[in-house]
Amino acid sequence: MARQERRAQLQVLTTLDAAKTQWYHFTAIVVAGMGFFTDAYDLFCISLVTKLLGRIYYTDPASPDPGTLPPNVAAAVNGVALCGTLAGQLFFGWLGDKLGRKSVYGMTLLLMVICSVASGLSFGSTPNGVMATLCFFRFWLGFGIGGDYPLSATIMSEYANKKTRGAFIAAVFAMQGFGILAGGIVTLILSTVFRKAFPAPAYLVDAAASTVPQADYVWRIILMLGAAPAILTYYWRTKMPETARYTALVAKNAKQAAADMSKVLQVEIDAESEKLDEITRNKDYGLFSSRFAKRHGFHLLGTAATWFLVDIAYYSQNLFQKDIFASIHWIPKARTMSALEEVFRISRAQTLIALCGTVPGYWFTVFLIDILGRFAIQLLGFAMMTVFMLGLAVPYHHWTTSGNHIGFAVMYGFTFFFANFGPNATTFIVPAEIFPARLRSTCHGISAAAGKAGAIIGAFGFLYAAQPKDKAHVDAGYKPGIGVQNALIVLAVCNFLGFLFTFLVPESKGKSLEEMSGEANEEETTGTSANANAMQPSGLEMV
Template sequence: MALKVLSALDTAKTQYYHFKAIIIAGMGLFTDAYDLFCIPPIMILIQRIYYEPGDGNKSNKKPEIPRTVASTMFGIALLGTVIGQLVFGRLGDRVGRRRVYGFALTLMVLSSIGCGFSICTTKKCVLGSLGFFRFLLGVGIGGDYPLSATIMSEFANKMTRGAFIAAVFSMQGFGILASSMVTMTVCKIFERATNTTSPDQTPPGTDIAWRLILMMASIPAALTFYWRMMMPETPRYTALVEQNVLQAAKDMEKVLGVSMSQITEEFPLSPKPPPYNLLSKKFILHHGRDLFACSCTWFLLDVVFYSSNLFQSKIYHNYVDVDHANTMNVFEEAFRVARLQAIIAICSTVPGYFVTVYFIDRIGRVKIQLLGFFCMAIVYLAIGIPYIHYWDKKTNFGFMFLYGLTFFFANFGPNTTTFIVPAELFPARFRSTCHGISGAIGKVGAIIGSVGFLWVLEEDKETGDPKAIGMTIALILLGGVCFLGMAVTYFFTRETMGRSLEENEKEDQDAREIGSFQML
């Protein structure tokens, strides 16, 4: 029989506290997206300061960052995220969600500021310092992933839980927009202040501009620190892990606005030792298949999602440089990259998040994940198969439309559901840990997608862009990865819609062993 305080949470009406929790929990995801999407325009500013023409092994007259440096700046944050998800995910189950939550946010704020204050003025010193602080930033962001999802799932009611967790994840979309808007604003301010029009001249404020853009990420996260510290520990952790049901009832009396008599047990419950440990034989028997499904689908999704960098350079080349390839100053070039990112976010990324929020508790996680993988596969094949004969010559509106669809169906699909499902399937004492394991394996896929694939492709010696045949093969392979994600989802992922967290973790073992999973 379920505890009264947990039953009250499952049936609670949507109220102001839920929306407040969405904003507070979502700031980590906001910061994640901000720091990820501000890097392309920042690299444009940095390459103008610290690199000479030909450094990137291209024959053009503009300074260019070598692939090794660009890949490192992107991949080192993802490596930190892997570590953060594993370490903070486990600490969230051992120490408590609330305590670890505050430390992860503090690390994000301080490392964002540290990125802007990257020491020294020499190229190696600045980039080394920037890489170090981006690694720490990744650790903080990684820690925020499992904690944000777990906290929101444990506060939400069972009928709208998916929408609440999806709303937390949708803060990534606002982070992308904020990154683009801040970058565009800073670039225009510095461009007018320096009055620079020559493409060969590096404006004196360039070194300050990229640092300012990076440090701005710390502001929204810092503003939510007080409210994050004032949040009570989640009732499920207090009642089920710490086994202090009375304290859980006291905490929820303020949150739910109900009297203690309604949520307090009539007879005190004696503490019970946990029946099995993490990754024990019994854990593998009960939850191994769920952990495999969550980890594998997240891995496959991130391989595809982060591989968008393969053809972003093509889009930037045609839509950012083509009009004034030899007349744009560095601020105008960075401005156009940020503007393109904002357009893609407004037209495809953010709508994908909100469509998921609307449908997630109506049609279910599994169906949305299957639909997303399927549509992404079709779009990648539509781009990849004719690429060498059609798209490679000119990136036109059709290419942009299909490119935007990949982001829409990623977010109205596995990019959101892989964040939600691990927070709903596992027992309270393993929930944060298992979410962290799933996310860490996913970010290994992100490293493979964003760094590994770039090194596999052969570049054109004149332009530095991937050759058409390599792009064609890579895009078709990404479509194949999406089909594999569909297969894993169909055969291994269980539906969690409309059920309490305790019901999800007590799925009948015999039904699991014969593969009879609830799909509706």
């Protein structure tokens, strides 16, 4: 039986839901988005310089692949920031619900600035000492980055109107694509400048040995430049008012919420303190309560599982593009070129993929998510990622022997396109929309942390799984993995499982945050009913 009655909603929240797109929306997108620009730059730029680190600190003339970092060192350098990110998502997600979104938002940015600079200043008297220092600072860099996920998503969802909320949150996340692209462009420029300014001495006949001392500055500058966009937006973060939904529904200060949003929206809004008491009465159940489990237990399982599965594939692809490109001979063997030449070729390949596949995918989501809905885009993305992964893996020997680099790159680019026009974006958006305000940041942090657990599995697992199996590498002491082909098949299976888990996640298109979370309903419904509600036309509730 359907029912039309609803608990009366606060004017400040209904005004936010119905607000036309205004300047403050774009300000919030830029301020929150630049945090994600920084996050992506810092997380993914390490993949551009790991080969250079190997050339500088671990050159072994006897190795078939000179300068490659030892697998354990490579795993630590690539994965330690992800471990910090996971911890930061859980901690700052919880803190955002306890202290407020705004008060925690500046902490994460300052931590990112300090640790970006410190990463580039890594020191040590031995190669392992330098790598240990780098890993230390990158862990805390990741910790700050982790806080940006739940806070940026929650702030944008609570500022937005319900008609274009998906596009606004997606636009914040889309800055991740520009961060990845910027990392590639910065590396291209620096490697070109240093290559021309400091050419290898003519007496070095072996290109693999031609690592000029100045190359050590390249990776340090690349890492330190990650602090620049964060510094530029710190002032504006401190000036953002606390979201009205936190102030009203969590802090229970209707007067302050109305005053803050009256300034932002430039309209008169009544405080409605008595109505706030009525709305929030009996709504204080916790994360581990039976009421939360009944209403949102399957939702949290769905958002966490889908994010976990997509990140296994997405981070494996991003962090180890260079290894995949080398396996199909798109990037020549390391022994045939200098260290700076290798950095240039790796960054050129990754920039091309980002420009043609990664960035367009994000913006397709921005433009279409409030038309097609989150559910359809996520299903489409997982399905197409599965298809294109299998298209790379099944005829893998064709790609490695035919020399058809363009065909491989096109299909590989499509996996990134449908990751971002798909689950990589929607898994970020949905957890910020479907949970109660007092647990929204925490639940987003849990979902995001599950994603980073997947990223860690992808970073460490793919590194070892894709170790070459040829005789030269085995004779040099490398433990062979399952190979790139089988690793790609495993990633395809992960995408298919993500497709299935998507059915646990409700559609939130066109609904207010309070409708999705149950905070606007007269009675709490069970988790099963909540899923049914998500499929009903706006204005109806099932009992």
